[in-house]
Amino acid sequence: MLDTFKKNIDKFAEVSNDEFEEIQKFFEIKNVAKKGNLLEEGQIPRHHYFVLSGLLRKFYINEKGIEQTTEFAIETWWMTDNIAYERKIASEFYIQAVEKSKILCITQEGQEKLVKAFPVMERYFRFVYQRAYAAAQMRIKYLYSLSKEDFYYQSIERYPEFAQRIPQYLLASYLGFTPEYLSEIRKKRIS
Amino acid sequence: MLDTFKKNIDKFAEVSNDEFEEIQKFFEIKNVAKKGNLLEEGQIPRHHYFVLSGLLRKFYINEKGIEQTTEFAIETWWMTDNIAYERKIASEFYIQAVEKSKILCITQEGQEKLVKAFPVMERYFRFVYQRAYAAAQMRIKYLYSLSKEDFYYQSIERYPEFAQRIPQYLLASYLGFTPEYLSEIRKKRIS
Numbered sequence: 001m002l003d004t005f006k007k008n009i010d011k012f013a014e015v016s017n018d019e020f021e022e023i024q025k026f027f028e029i030k031n032v033a034k035k036g037n038l039l040e041e042g043q044i045p046r047h048h049y050f051v052l053s054g055l056l057r058k059f060y061i062n063e064k065g066i067e068q069t070t071e072f073a074i075e076t077w078w079m080t081d082n083i084a085y086e087r088k089i090a091s092e093f094y095i096q097a098v099e100k101s102k103i104l105c106i107t108q109e110g111q112e113k114l115v116k117a118f119p120v121m122e123r124y125f126r127f128v129y130q131r132a133y134a135a136a137q138m139r140i141k142y143l144y145s146l147s148k149e150d151f152y153y154q155s156i157e158r159y160p161e162f163a164q165r166i167p168q169y170l171l172a173s174y175l176g177f178t179p180e181y182l183s184e185i186r187k188k189r190i191s
Numbered sequence: 192m193l194d195t196f197k198k199n200i201d202k203f204a205e206v207s208n209d210e211f212e213e214i215q216k217f218f219e220i221k222n223v224a225k226k227g228n229l230l231e232e233g234q235i236p237r238h239h240y241f242v243l244s245g246l247l248r249k250f251y252i253n254e255k256g257i258e259q260t261t262e263f264a265i266e267t268w269w270m271t272d273n274i275a276y277e278r279k280i281a282s283e284f285y286i287q288a289v290e291k292s293k294i295l296c297i298t299q300e301g302q303e304k305l306v307k308a309f310p311v312m313e314r315y316f317r318f319v320y321q322r323a324y325a326a327a328q329m330r331i332k333y334l335y336s337l338s339k340e341d342f343y344y345q346s347i348e349r350y351p352e353f354a355q356r357i358p359q360y361l362l363a364s365y366l367g368f369t370p371e372y373l374s375e376i377r378k379k380r381i382s
Contacts, residue, residue, distance in 0.1 A: 060332065060336070062335075062336055063336075068335055068336065070328075070331055070332055070335060071328075071331075081328075082321070082324060082325035082328055083325040083326075083328070083329060086321070086325060092332070115314070115317075119310050119313070119314070122310070122313040122314045122317050123306070123310070123313045123317075125317050125321075126306075126313050126314075126316050126317040126320060129317060129320035129321045129323075129324050130273070130277070130316075130320045132320075132324045133273060133320050133323045133324040133327060134273035134274040134277060135274075136324060136327035136328060136330075136331065137261075137262075137272075137273055137274070137327060138274060139327075139331060140261055140262075140327065140330060140331065140334065141251065141261055141283070143331065143334045144253075144259055144261060144367065145251070145253055145254075145259065176335065
């Protein structure tokens with residue numbers, strides 16, 4: 001199972017098997033049931049999560065009391081409330097398992113000790129954040145430029161496995177649709 | 192002038208003056224006139240930019256032919272089209288100096304050589320991307336949750352010097368307003 005993590009590191013940085021033996025000691029493995037919460041609004045996020053298997057989502061409760069999903073994370077993706085995690089402040093978000101998931105957890109102190117002990121992991125995390133930042137920038141462009149309908153089409157075309165795997169009502173929440181509106185668009189697309 | 196860069200590195204990583212002498216050789220200094228373009232749509236972004244003084248903005252031309260500003264960068268901020276820069280593909284963006292600016296430029300190859308020669312710079316860039324990613328995540332939350340009007344108030348409250356410095360028509364473009372609508376909101380706020 002930890003192979004998933006080793007392979008992900010290997011994409012960006014060179015870590016020997018012996019080093020990896022030591023690196024994995026900085027992490028805990030956690031099993032999360034479907035709909036289990038890893039983080040809740042008002043909590044200080046203690047961990048940065050790496051998805052070994054399963055699917056997480058991040059959401060907040062908006063002023064209408066509705067869950068607004070802002071992000072998903074599948075295998076090999078990292079997730080936390082980054083600002084609150086770094087500043088050790090209360091989060092405005094929930095992180096929840098959409099499917100039964102297996103997660104690697106590291107604390108902020110643990111992550112800092114890890115990169116000090118294994119500077120090669122600075123390189124790994126530099127790539128992790130660089131990619132995540134680039135993806136967030138594209139996301140912002142789409143939020144400006146695409147209609148909700150086009151954003152939906154773009155999402156299912158670019159990430160077909162992803163769109164199939166995510167329950168429709170969550171995909172609707174991520175896109176800022178009502179589930180009814182999403183179902184209408186889908187019908188239109190098929191017809 | 193390069194002190195600005197040294198101080199920014201010092202916030203995140205430890206670099207001696209001798210090391211900094213070597214590090215700065217990886218960069219070129221560029222003076223950009225007001226409204227000068229550092230990147231244009233269709234070009235492959237050759238550089239990552241660090242603002243020593245001045246102000247840059249990133250925008251794209253939308254389907255209505257209007258410039259949509261998506262980001263600003265002031266002193267000590269980095270800017271490029273990150274996806275296109277990393278993948279060496281044509282950009283969909285322009286990067287333009289809003290004020291006369293002094294910029295540090297590094298190529299992608301240069302940046303890779305720099306972090307190989309000075310692994311401590313991996314740590315620096317890890318922090319740069321980590322902060323940028325966290326800010327982009329908050330931005331995405333605001334794009335979901337705030338009305339354009341509230342986003343405007345939030346922006347000028349959180350970054351007052353920033354909002355004062357940016358010409359009103361560009362602030363309007365960033366917020367997705369017409370300049371007329373922005374001027375109306377401002378009147379309402381004062382009255």
